Amino acid sequence: MAEHPAYPVGLRLTGRRVVVLGGGQVAQRRLPALIAAGADIHLVSPEATPSVEAMADAGELTWHRRPYAEGDLAEAWYALIATSDAEANAHASGEAERHRVWCVRSDDADQATAWTPATGTSEGVTIAVLTLNARGRDPRHTAAIRDAVVEGLRDGTLVAPHHRTRAAGVALVGGGPGDPDLITVRGRRLLAEADVVIADRLGPRDLLAELPPHVEVIDAAKIPYGRFMAQEAINNALIEHAKQGKAVVRLKGGDPYVFGRGMEELQALAEAGIACTVVPGISSSISVPGAAGIPVTHRGVAHEFTVVSGHVAPDDERSLVDWASLAKLTGTLVILMGVDKIGRIAETLVAHGKSPDTPVALVQEGTTAAQRRVDATLATVAETVRTREVKPPAVIVIGEVVDVGRQPSE
Template sequence: MAEHPPYPVGLRLTGRRVVVLGGGQVAQRRLPALIKAGADVHLVSPEATPSVEAMADAGEITWHRRPYAEGDLADAWYALIATSDPDANTAASAEAEAHRVWCVRSDDADRATAWTPATGHSEGVTVAVLTTDARGRDPRHTAAVRDAVVEGLRDGTLVAPHFRTRTAGVALVGGGPGDPDLITVRGRRLLAEADVVIADRLGPRDLLAELPPHVEVIDAAKIPYGRYMAQEAINNALVEHAKQGKSVVRLKGGDPYVFGRGMEELHALTEAGIPCTVVPGISSSISVPGAAGIPVTHRGVAHEFTVVSGHVAPDDERSLVDWPSLAKLTGTLVILMGVDKIGRIAETLVAHGKSPDTPVALVQEGTTSSQRRVDATLATVAETVVAEDVKPPAVIVVGDVVAVGPDGTAA
């Protein structure tokens, strides 16, 4: 048997009896996949790890709390032998052979009739890797190959085109705060499969350079306080390209629904009958402060944080923010799109009770190579923005967490 490579096959175990002998670490690793496969799993073991016991308590497996006994494998389709008793393992292996039950042995792969591959999953595809040379099995190498393939499929560096007809539609993808490595795995995969990408200026621009030449990239950058009809044009572009049968990605900075007008775009697509997928992104409201060493909450300092838009001033009739109430909160205030309004915002907060000495941090171009942090207080932030020439995009953090140092104490 050792002279021939194993024959790879996918077992369909739904509703079929699978016997697992031993309730230790091996069972704990293998049981979730068997449960997910829909197998009728029977665990035979006098003891089990807490995680395995929890599976039994939840009704996911049937636990026979006793040692292996002859006849346990008689009606099984598949068996996993993983006890700490060599004699029991040998006897169970012989029974499996007699009943023609495919059997995996954790203690002696050479005496098994089946091997468990290193597996991984990505969007409906299961990657299973086996070492073909029985004389030179290297589980770590096998796992490394599996990881490389799965990671490539997930992040789009290993592109596997769909050759069957794809359903045209739009994906609203949150690109994260700016660092291209902070886009979600699903977002990066959809970006790699797109025919058209409509990108914001705050999206992870470096990812656009990785797109194949045939992908059409449309610049949907919004210049602040200009191009007032830009959103309508973006909606029209999404609908038109999707109606042409193309796979469209709307690449947005942060999260599509955090001041990103994602719902407006979804409504436009829904009215046009275009299928749409929303892929959440890492919001700059928490990731940018974190990248600058600021926790938006910290034990003993802040038990809450509030995220608001500062794109209109507190005295502007269009403002929907209750600034007087925010001034009374003791937690952290995170302000997006508020660089040019921070002076009036600070004045309003102080006027309604916030201490002028409250720490403020402005983090410009957060998570990118151009990131910089500028510190001030509510009393000095307006002049600091001018003196330091702080430009958008910048996330503004107001509260005592700004002064929390790496040792966890306030400066």
């Protein structure tokens, strides 16, 4: 008789009894999905891996610490047989057949009544890949197909348009420090689905070139402000396009909530009754020093790091930074938007007790092809910025971590 292909189906296991025989690596890989499905899981195994034991300790499953026994599959809806005892597996498979329990066998797919597909998820959709029959089963191939589809959906290279009407909404997307590969997969997918993108100068500009021709790209720096403040104009643009029923992405550099005024935009959208999704981004305060070989913390060197904005000088009445207290810290100080104020910042730190010899690194255009690192000390940084012509955007790192990992010739 010719072998027929498996029939794909999605099992709804919430609250239903599922029996897993064996607590080894196979169970460890399969249990999280069963837990996520809300199944009433009963694990039958005298031993288990530490990860599986942790699931039992957390109450995510019931562990029966013994070998398989006849009757264990009674009233089960689904069974996963994954012990190292071939005889026990065969007996359990026979019991599953008699009780009409769908049964997966890790050791013998031909004797199973169900197969586990290679699965992945992307924004509420599960991708499941099965081979046609047992004879042609190639787990690596199906996993590779799964990975390609999921990755394509996540990074936007495989676009599946929505056909149902979408509610008006805005996504505040943190684009990361500049390298287009450092945006989150969710951020990249939302960009691929956008009708309008309002982009900051510091966002990952290379991603804009990948957008389809119909996407309207608006440079936030060039929005006509008229009688409005710059931020008000941006808020109004977000609201206007969202009310037209468009999918709007506000693409920001770094993280929306790290000196990015993301909360102001969220509040404006909330007042206008527009739904907003916030997608965190990799902050340049950590990633840019890392890209330049500087860890913001290091065992035995720095147990804390502090991130401050340097766009307001220490002697400015608008400053909210306690520079005197910062000078007393022994950890790392990371300053964003402070290139043109670094001279006065350095003077203030030294005046409050920081050593003039404290190492300083300025990383310009971090994570991009134009990345450049310039080293100095608190005593020399102002002159170094002038003579080396350091320009924004640049992340400034102050502390002993600057010297960690440096080569002797540097």
